[in-house]
Amino acid sequence: MTPPDLPRKTPLNTRIKPDMKTKIKNIVFKAAQNAFENGVLSSDQIPEMEIEQPKHISQGDFSTNFAMVSAGIQKMAPGKIAQALISSMESMDYIEKDYIEKIEVAGPGFINFFLSNKAWHPFVEQILEQDTEFGASTMGKGEKVQVEFVSANPTGPLHVGHGRGAAVGDSVGNILSFAGFDVQKEYYINDSGRQIRTLGTSVWLRLREMEGHGISFPDDCYKGDYIKDLAEKILDKEGKNFATQDEETAIPLCARFAAQEILGGIKDDLAGFGVIFDQWFSEQSLYDSGRVQNVIDEFKAKDLIYEADGALWFRTKDFGDEKNRVVVRNNGLTTYFASDIAYHREKYERGFHRVIDVWGADHHGYIKRIDASVVASGRKSEQFEVILVQLVNLLRKGKPVQMSTRSGEFVTLKDIIDEVGKDAARFMFLSRSYDSGLDFDLDLAKQKNSDNPVYYVQYVHARITGILLKAMEQGLIEEIDFKTCENLELLTATEEIGLIKILAGFTEQVEKSAKTLHPHVIYTYLMSLASAFHGYYNKHKVITEDKELSKARLGLVLAVKKVIRNGLSLLGVTAPERM
RNA sequence: GCGCCCGUAGUCCAGUGGAUAAGACGUCAGCCUCCGAAGCUGAAAAUCGCUGGUUCGAUUCCAGCCGGGCGUACCA
Numbered sequence: 228m229t230p231p232d233l234p235r236k237t238p239l240n241t242r243i244k245p246d247m248k249t250k251i252k253n254i255v256f257k258a259a260q261n262a263f264e265n266g267v268l269s270s271d272q273i274p275e276m277e278i279e280q281p282k283h284i285s286q287g288d289f290s291t292n293f294a295m296v297s298a299g300i301q302k303m304a305p306g307k308i309a310q311a312l313i314s315s316m317e318s319m320d321y322i323e324k325d326y327i328e329k330i331e332v333a334g335p336g337f338i339n340f341f342l343s344n345k346a347w348h349p350f351v352e353q354i355l356e357q358d359t360e361f362g363a364s365t366m367g368k369g370e371k372v373q374v375e376f377v378s379a380n381p382t383g384p385l386h387v388g389h390g391r392g393a394a395v396g397d398s399v400g401n402i403l404s405f406a407g408f409d410v411q412k413e414y415y416i417n418d419s420g421r422q423i424r425t426l427g428t429s430v431w432l433r434l435r436e437m438e439g440h441g442i443s444f445p446d447d448c449y450k451g452d453y454i455k456d457l458a459e460k461i462l463d464k465e466g467k468n469f470a471t472q473d474e475e476t477a478i479p480l481c482a483r484f485a486a487q488e489i490l491g492g493i494k495d496d497l498a499g500f501g502v503i504f505d506q507w508f509s510e511q512s513l514y515d516s517g518r519v520q521n522v523i524d525e526f527k528a529k530d531l532i533y534e535a536d537g538a539l540w541f542r543t544k545d546f547g548d549e550k551n552r553v554v555v556r557n558n559g560l561t562t563y564f565a566s567d568i569a570y571h572r573e574k575y576e577r578g579f580h581r582v583i584d585v586w587g588a589d590h591h592g593y594i595k596r597i598d599a600s601v602v603a604s605g606r607k608s609e610q611f612e613v614i615l616v617q618l619v620n621l622l623r624k625g626k627p628v629q630m631s632t633r634s635g636e637f638v639t640l641k642d643i644i645d646e647v648g649k650d651a652a653r654f655m656f657l658s659r660s661y662d663s664g665l666d667f668d669l670d671l672a673k674q675k676n677s678d679n680p681v682y683y684v685q686y687v688h689a690r691i692t693g694i695l696l697k698a699m700e701q702g703l704i705e706e707i708d709f710k711t712c713e714n715l716e717l718l719t720a721t722e723e724i725g726l727i728k729i730l731a732g733f734t735e736q737v738e739k740s741a742k743t744l745h746p747h748v749i750y751t752y753l754m755s756l757a758s759a760f761h762g763y764y765n766k767h768k769v770i771t772e773d774k775e776l777s778k779a780r781l782g783l784v785l786a787v788k789k790v791i792r793n794g795l796s797l798l799g800v801t802a803p804e805r806m
Numbered sequence: 807g808c809g810c811c812c813g814u815a816g817u818c819c820a821g822u823g824g825a826u827a828a829g830a831c832g833u834c835a836g837c838c839u840c841c842g843a844a845g846c847u848g849a850a851a852a853u854c855g856c857u858g859g860u861u862c863g864a865u866u867c868c869a870g871c872c873g874g875g876c877g878u879a880c881c882a
Contacts, residue, residue, distance in 0.1 A: 283826065292824070298862070305862085334825035335863075380882070422882060538880050549809075549878080556880040563882050591810045592877050617811060618876070658830095659819060663812060664875060678831075682844045694841050751820060754829070765837085765846040806844070 248278045250323050251289050251340055258315040259293070267311045272300050280732075287331070287339030288728070294336040305336025312338060344724055348715040350731040354786040355710050362733040362793050366741060367408030371578050374400040376585035377497065378415040381490040382426045383451060385640040387619045387667055388587055390500065393640075394656035394799065395616050396585040397502045398746035401797045406741035411579070414504045415570065418486055419511040420563060425449065426489075427482025433458035434469060434481065451637075457485045496641045501649055501799045510566050518569040519561060522604075523554060526568075531603050541568070546599030564593075568600040575606050583744070585614045614744055616661040622668040638669065647672045650800045654681035657746045657798050681800060684757045684791060688802040691760075691788040694769050698781050703774065712782025714775045722763040723783060729756050730790050737797070746798060753794045760787050 255276070262268040276293040294309035301308055309332040316330060326346035333339050354361045376396025379389050397412065404410040417423070429448040433455050436442050444450070461469050461484055469477050469484075497504070513519050523539065526532040532541050537557030541564070544551050554565040574582050582601075586593070594613050601611040621628040621638060628638065643652050646669075655672060658680065659665065671678075695707045718724070733752065740748035769780040792802040 279824090281825075282821095282828085286825070290825090295824080295862075337825065382882095417882070420882075536880080540880090553880045558880080560880085562880070588811065588876055590877085590882085593882095594810080615811070620875090663819080666818080679844085680830075683830095686842080686844055690842060690845085697841055747820085751829085754820095758829080761845055762847090764841085765843095768841065770841055805842085 247289060247342070247346070251278050251291070252276075254316060254319075254321060254323060255291055255293055255312065255338070257319060257321070258312045259297075261315040261319065262311050265315070267315070268301055268308070269303075270300050272297075274300060281337075281339065284725075286333060286337070287341045289340045289342070290333075290337045291340075292337060294332075294338060298336070306332060309336050309338045344719055345716060347724055347727040347731065348718060350727050351715055351718075351782050351786045352712055354730060354789055355712055355782060358710070358789060359793060361789060362737050363405050363407070364734055364738050364741070365407040366738050367403060367406050369407065369409050370580050371411075372403055372408045372581040372583060373411045373413055373574055373577075373579040374403070374583045374585065375413045375415055375574075376400075377493075377502075378417070379493065380417045380422050381486040381493060382422050382449060383489065384453065384637075385493055385496050386637045387621050387640060387643060390640040390643060390652060391619050391656045391661070391665060392585050392587060392616050393497060393500055393502050394653045395614060395661050395746060398653075398657055398749075398798050399583065399585070399614065399744050401799065402737065402740050402746060402749065403744075405797060406737055408581075408741070411505045412503075413506045413508055416490065416507055416509050416511075417563070418490075418509050419514060419566065421560075423482050423486055424478065426485050427478040427480075429454050430457050430461065430481040430485045431469070431474070431478050434461060434477075437462065438467070453489075454485075457488055460484075460488065496639070496644070499644055499649065500640065501653065508570070510570070513566050513569045513573070514561075518573060519566050522569045522572060523561075523565065526603065541596070541600070541603075543596045543599040546595070546602050548595040548599055552596050564596060564600075567597060568604075571597060571601055571611070572604040575601075575604065575610070581610055581612065583612045583614060585616060588615050588617045591615055612744070614661065617664045619665045619667050622666055622670075624668075624670050628669070643669075643672070650685070651679050651681045653799050654684075654750070655679075657750050659750075660745060660747050680754065682806070683761075684753050684795065685800075685803055685806060687757045687760045688788055688791050688795075689804060689806045690764065691784045691791075692804045694784060695781065695788075698770055698777070701770065703770065703777055704781055709782075709785065712779065712785075714779040715782065717776045717779045718783060720767060722759070722766055723780075726756075726759050726763055726783065726787065729759050730786055733790050733794065740797075749794050749797050753791065753798075756787065756790065756794070760784075760791075 255278075256273065259268065259273065260271065263271045274293075274296045276291055276296050278289055278291050281287060281290050294305040294312065297303075297308050298305045303311075313330050313332065326343055328341045328343045330341070331339050357363075374396055376399075377385070377389055377393050379385055385393075400410050400412045425448060428445075429450075432442045432444055432448065437458060448454075461481065465484075469480055472480065494507075523532060526541065527539070530542075531545075532539050532554060534540070538553050539555035540551045541554050542551055552564055553562055554568070555561050571582065584597075591613075594615075597613075598608055598611055602608055647655075651672065655667070656665070692707070695704065698704050699707055718727070736748055736752040740746060767780070769784055770777050771780075788802075795802045
């Protein structure tokens with residue numbers, strides 16, 4: 228048995244993060260070693276064990292299942308092993324003893340550790356000092372990760388579904404970045420192919436119509452009013468140049484114009500939603516640079532692509548897909564899949580070690596084939612991850628709203644932002660796991676009342692700002708923001724220690740969120756922190772006659788304010804000073 | 807048929823191997839001469855879809871079934 232060395236330094240007043248779990252783990256290892264040396268335990272084997280935080284306070288701050296998982300190895304009842312370890316710990320001499328109030332055996336053999344108040348106080352100082360950096364982690368070790376999301380075709384405005392994808396992708400990017408990854412956010416523009424051609428046709432027909440020509444408008448064209456607006460814009464800018472051209476010349480011109488206009492609108496909408504991409508990547512550029520053709524040639528040479536029925540097929544079946552997929556149709560046109568192969572290959576060539584795509588759940592059938600292309604390009608399957616965001620059901624008064632781009636009947640993301648507000652919309656989208664479908668009731672979301680959870684959390688921030696301003700007026704503090712705090716040892720109320728425990732857990736939640744790629748972990752965390760704060764606020768006054776105690780409490784609430792702000796910012800939600 | 811996601815209180819959901827299943831909405835009963843009541847306290851409400859299996863231990867993992875959503879194109 229080779230337990231890690233116990234730290235010799237006290238965590239108090241140091242800049243080192245007090246990592247309780249590691250310390251407790253070390254104590255357990257050391258105790259097991261002692262017990263073995265004294266002949267109490269029969270084996271020095273250390274099994275897979277965990278240090279966890281129990282759900283109930285009555286079960287202590289930390290607990291370990293060491294005794295239970297050791298039962299087989301030691302051939303002893305878990306309860307006896309636990310008792311032996313505790314005796315061993317009591318005879319040990321270690322610094323952390325000061326911070327551990329008691330250790331006891333409970334339930335089926337858990338060893339529960341109860342920490343003293345002063346073990347928690349240093350966190351408040353740490354938060355004040357680290358400020359916007361508190362909660363950050365080095366977990367990612369600078370690994371280059373790309374998160375690609377939204378990537379909606381520039382054939383129409385963004386709708387609610389895109390909003391959920393945007394909120395998820397942006398937050399995942401923020402969280403990974405905060406967790407120490409080197410993140411790039413990217414939008415893939417499908418500015419090539421049939422849909423763009425259809426867009427051009429739609430606009431061109433409307434243009435002809437305005438010129439007084441009789442037209443028949445095909446079913447597969449886009450019917451929304453925005454198409455007419457685009458046609459009018461063309462008239463304004465280009466006069467009659469487009470409409471008088473022959474069809475083959477005019478349609479691509481219209482397509483290009485329309486796509487650029489729409490993309491501009493998409494960028495504006497996303498900016499209004501607080502989403503800024505590091506890069507906008509054009510599908511057409513993959514054709515222009517010859518990358519699509521190159522990868523097809525290369526894969527053909529490797530017999531990964533073969534010809535049949537006049538088309539070219541990629542052997543995705545060899546990589547676990549249900550069937551092989553077409554990359555070049557028998558009419559000579561490439562499929563979307565062809566450029567996607569080139570695109571994903573290019574991502575890794577740019578140096579990303581991990582590539583994360585955020586897709587709507589209706590695209591789940593594409594995962595296997597893209598994965599196949601990634602593996603065929605010499606990357607590992609684990610380097611490609613897809614976040615599948617389940618669909619949003621838009622409701623109005625509890626009834627589903629029919630939406631389609633083609634028919635032109637939809638509620639745009641912009642509509643929602645205008646009516647609900649960016650913060651409320653983003654918070655709503657991230658309120659639950661994207662593994663579940665989301666019912667988005669417009670009438671409910673439009674309500675600017677207290678039913679909206681975003682106010683619950685933002686209110687904490689505003690409330691604390693109010694307290695700090697008042698404290699400043701009274702001369703208790705010099706600035707609304709400060710880095711150090713006196714008298715922390717005066718924080719002894721159950722609610723105060725409870726609050727600090729939640730604050731101390733922020734980093735772990737960030738890591739959990741980054742590991743699982745689930746932003747709603749942060750949402751849940753913020754709700755519990757907000758709840759704990761509101762409870763504390765109602766029970767205790769921060770500013771009291773006791774100036775020394777007040778100072779300590781001001782430090783605590785400022786720490787809460789900072790963590791709320793840091794957490795909200797990961798979700799792309801602002802933390803207002805007043806509401 | 808096959809594939810992916812989901813099935814936890816009246817409703818919406820968190821929890822993914824451990825000890826008393828968390829929260830919100832709704833319902834009921836309370837709290838503002840006092841740092842912001844967009845808040846707080848308390849109560850009632852869940853055989854964790856069903857059946858097996860793995861495990862000392864399963865809401866959590868595995869299999870089968872049932873129910874819901876979404877896919878299943880030489881569309882994107």
